[in-house]
Amino acid sequence: MSQAPTTAAASGSHSSVAMIARQAIVNAQQVVIGYELFNRSRTATGHTAATDVILVFTALSHAGTEELVGKKLIFVNCTHESLAGGHLELLDPDKVVLEIPPLGHVAVDEVAARLPILTGLRERGFHLAFNHTVLESAYAAWLPLADYIKLDLSLLAPDQVAVLISYAGRHSRAELIAEKVETAQQYDMVSTQGVQLFQGYWFARPALVEAKLLSPTQNSIVQLINLVRQQASTDAIEEVLKKDAGLAFNLMRLINSAGFGLAREVTSFRQAVMLMGLKKLFRWAALLLTASRSGGVPSSVGQTAVVRGRLMELLALESMSQEEADQAFVAGIFSMLDVMLGMPMESALGLLSVPEPVAAALLRREGVLGELIALAEACESSDDAVFDRAAATLHLSSQQINWAHLQALAWADHVTEE
Structure with a gap:
């Protein structure tokens, strides 16, 4: 994968490192079918930043999908708020499994209110994963959307696991993933009951991957947002990219990543701008502005x-x-x-x-x-x-x-x- 063209001059851009952990999800033959990604970067206060689709998207656009997961599926923890961000439009949905959390206080009307968003994501080609709570009656409307259901063996007793496996087999088409598998006994218990996918220390501990980031100046991002909102010419937008190495580098890495799904490599800024289009370019720039914050702003x-x-x-x-x-x-x-x-x-x-x-x-x-x-x-x-x-x-x-x-x-x- 080529880097940004050399016409981009450094203008206050700086490099840093994001720490992304990945843990393998394997099948019964212990072949890796995908990786769950976790953000392990530290905030300014020293705490681990919350994992959500925005953070992982940022890592993918900087690091390139190939470096993190190769050709495997990407399992991404989400919040319901993050599902409404335009950044999802920038990923190839066929490679992404969105892990949907349960609602804090289950109410039938709230489950129904979220249904159109989840249905829309599934129709666009994203795979959806839920934890075992999706098998509860309150979440009946979500169950047909489940491609994967995760069973956390650290939370569930063996008799509960057996009941859930049986129920899921009768009432859904989802593949079951046993997670937090830490012993041979746990593996034997769920595999003999028909579970085919596994995740946990028994197979692999999360491995850290360093994603090198080249950060554009916030001034350049703001200028790009202005130009896109004004529907400026490709020439004007290209000029901004040429003046900020970080901005150019990030755009070229994103559009050439496996997550973007293009058949051939893009080698020029003009080509990148025209292929992405103003609407997607704006959403990308708006997201980049939130990711380029300093001082630990959430x-x-x-x-x-x-x-x-x-x-x-x-x-x-x-x-x-x-x-x-x-x-x-x-x-x-x-x-x-x-x-x-x-x-x-x-x-x-x-x-x-x-x-x-x-x-x-x-x-x-x-x-x-x-x-x-x-x-x-x-x-x-x-x-x-x-x-x-x-x-x-x-x-x-x-x-x-x-x-x-x-x-x-x-x-x-x-x-x-x-």
């Missing part, structure tokens, strides 16, 4: 900003022009720029060329865009008083707002076509 900050931008865009479309809705998106996604860049908002906006209404909304929460930001913040914090006031000012009903919020969270599943 990845959830960038994720929230992206969802906020889409929410505001959808609400603006209820009564405003497309151009004004575009401004609403920009105001939303940049409303947490001060936190992401670690500088006052006024200084952060010095990096950008934004319309006056956007600047007024970001700096002083003025105008319609300011009200939309306040409403988006209220949706996140469940502040009923601010929610009611902003909704009344904007002449929006609770039903309109809640539906737009759900659509924003499920962005990747509802907006997939170029």
Whole structure:
């Protein structure tokens, strides 16, 4: 796989190392069929960063799928929030198994509310894996979507395992994976009952893989986001890539990775931009901005900003022009720029060329865009008083707002076509 063309000049980019652990999942013949990936990088506070699809996607785009998993399946732990990010569109779904967690407090209506997102992912070709709770009656709607069901032998007693294996065999088409297999006795117990896939210390401990990262400057990413939102020419976008080695390197590694699924290698920036398209390029840049944070800012900050931008865009479309809705998106996604860049908002906006209404909304929460930001913040914090006031000012009903919020969270599943 070739690296970025040499026309990219270093401009403050720096390299670092991400630690990704992988643990093999094997069949009865002990042939590896896939790897579960875990993030083992440390945050600024010294804690292991939470594993989710965004972190693993970032590693894949930097390191290249071949280095981590070869031609095997990739099993990725997810949160329900991360399933709504546009980054999933950048992966080849045929190679990815999304591990879907159970809901904290099971409610039939919440299970039903998540169903369209999960169904959409499956229809797009992603494989879905669940733990044994998917066999409970409350999750009956999810069970037909299961390609894999994991049985954690550290949590389940042998008699429970036997019941679950029997039930899964009668009521699902999923392949069963026994995980946390640590002894020969455990292996014998589940294999004699028909389990065909296994994961655990008995077979292999997680192995660390170093993924070398070349980090672009945040200024370059922000400039790229600006150009893409303005639907700038390929020449203008190519110029930004040529000036930042990190940005160019990451784009070329991603588009040439096995996860992107192209048949032939892309060797020029222009080719990469044209093949990816503005919509995917924007989503990639927005994700890269959240990953390039410094000072230990949580990845959830960038994720929230992206969802906020889409929410505001959808609400603006209820009564405003497309151009004004575009401004609403920009105001939303940049409303947490001060936190992401670690500088006052006024200084952060010095990096950008934004319309006056956007600047007024970001700096002083003025105008319609300011009200939309306040409403988006209220949706996140469940502040009923601010929610009611902003909704009344904007002449929006609770039903309109809640539906737009759900659509924003499920962005990747509802907006997939170029």
